[in-house]
Amino acid sequence: MSKLGSIGARLHRGEVSYDFIGKRRLWFTISIVLVVVSLAGLFARGLALGIEFKGxxxxxxxxxxxxxxxxxxxxxxxxxxxxxxxxxxxxxxxxxxxxxxxxxxxxxxxxxxxxxxxxxxxxxxxxxxxxxxGASWGSQIANKAIWALIVFLVLVFLVIWAYFREPKASMAAIIALVHDVTITVGVYALIGFDVTPSTVIGVLTILGYSLYDTVVVFDKVRENTRGITGNNRFTYSDATNLAVNQTIVRSINTTLIALLPVGSILVVGTFVLGTGPLKDLSLALFVGIAVGAYSSIFIAPALLAVFKEREPGMQALRRRVLAKRGGTVTTASGAPVPVAATAGATAVGNEPAARKQDRPKAGTPVASSRPVKSSSGAGRPQPSRKPRSKRGK
Incomplete structure (x- = not known):
């Protein structure tokens, strides 16, 4: 197995972990800066509307x-x-x-x-x-594009709500989509590419791509957090962070595979053809796919964790978890260290040296005076079973 494949497998099993959720303030700051720059470019320079829109x-x-x-x-x-x-x-x-x-x-x-x-x-x-x-024809296209975007966002909100039975997941996904569209439009304003019907098609396409990646991460979050309030081992943020680590290799692979052909089309449309729908479409796709991958990893899961941690049940769970940890295990950003779902898992953070020494290695059985409950890949407690030789007939 390649080194990258080995790292991906260890991330999926929870043997190594990066604290994405604990560093959410950093990701939010980066996104705010990108959005502000995009809006500044949009209002200062404006969009270079193609002849289809201005007549x-x-x-x-x-x-x-x-x-x-x-x-x-x-x-x-x-x-x-x-x-x-x-x-x-x-x-x-x-x-x-x-x-x-x-x-x-x-x-x-x-x-x-x-x-x-x-x-x-x-x-x-x-x-x-x-x-x-005529300008009226371009105005009709613009109005239809805006209505298409509104209908798309409403349907996305309802579908995600129905699928996850969680309105907070819908809110996080919609905010991530608006984040992606704003940055993509801002790049168009800063670069000065003409906005044509091909651009509108590209923007609507990247919304679907970004949403697909976000739903995959949210689905893993739902799997990791099922029955989470019945344990005292990890918080909702910890389980969300584990989900991001388990899906990040897949997200990176699919993004790179999508960017390579789109990047080729962008180069051909810009430097070979010089103009036309290929250039307008490929720029929207290239920027949108890259920003959508970023938001599905760093923004949407972090927003979901922030929304869920405000619930009374999750706050009570956090207090129990931190009390069990002694309230000393924190990351450099001040967030609790995620507890990995499998035995011997390592998390990024400032774990005390004494705890590191006492922690058993991966795969080492732990002696206990009471039955030990096994855990799934998501860290959910499971009912223990006695050996077959000791079961009552």
């Missing part, structure tokens, strides 16, 4: 692209002095095509600009294609 006229023609093509066509279009022309957006497609986008123009001005583009390209007017897109 206008697009001209395309074949031409041999040079280093001065963009400047030459920009000057040629401005020289027409068309009314309400504004600043034309000139982009090159590969090495043999140029695209010019302007604001909505009258029919006479459209003809003037088309003639200027044909003259600059050295082709006849009929070789210049034009496409008019």
């Amino acid at each position: 206008g006229v697009e001209y395309q023609t074949n031409v041999k692209v040079t280093s001065s093509t963009v400047d030459d066509f920009t000057a040629a279009v401005k020289a027409t002095n068309a009314k309400d022309l504004g600043d034309p957006i000139v982009t090159t497609v590969n090495n043999d095509k140029v695209s010019i986008q302007t604001r909505p123009l009258s029919q006479d001005d459209i003809t003037k600009v088309r003639t200027a583009v044909a003259k600059q390209a050295g082709v006849t007017v009929d070789k210049v294609s034009t496409q008019q897109i």
Whole structure:
């Protein structure tokens, strides 16, 4: 077995553990910084809406692209002095095509600009294609996208609530989704990529990906916390932390496998094609998948633990657990050290040296004057059974 596979197996069995939940203040701080930067970029620079959303006229023609093509066509279009022309957006497609986008123009001005583009390209007017897109059509797309997002979030909240029978899980998942969308949109604003219908499709797609990863972690949390109030060994945060450790290798593997092809599409769409739906779609997917993996590991489980720890039953459980530990076993951030679910498990934290010396090694039987209850992989107490030779007939 490879070293990475061995680490993953030990994480899943609870033999090693990293205190993700105990360091939640660090993760929350990082997320707040990312969200603030994204919102600052969004309000300061705004989104570069594509022609599909703001309306206008697009001209395309074949031409041999040079280093001065963009400047030459920009000057040629401005020289027409068309009314309400504004600043034309000139982009090159590969090495043999140029695209010019302007604001909505009258029919006479459209003809003037088309003639200027044909003259600059050295082709006849009929070789210049034009496409008019009304702002109302773009507005309809934007409204439908917003409604689709709202309906999606409502359905997600209800489905997760019904599946886990826990509204707090729905709240944590929704907050993580909003976190992912905000950062993705902020990246679009900071980079300056055009927002097109392909971008909307990409954003809605990453919501599903992020949600899938979060639900997998939550499902493991539910397994680890079933009947948790009947023991005094670990808190809800400890069991949640164990769930994250048990699923982190899977999350990393699936994220990397998804990012590799999406990253290739992004490179091809940006540096080879230069423009088009591939670039717009791949950027949303790339950023969203990466941020979604981060939120499903560091944000959503930590939020769920925070919400659940406020319940009276979980607070009473925490007091019992800390009393049993003597109230001295804490992490560097001040959170209790997670107790691993299996015997001899190690947790990250400042465990006293005396306790480390007294702790039995993994797999070593522990003598006791009373029956010892076995534990599952999630650390849940199980009823003990007498050896077959000592059972009563």
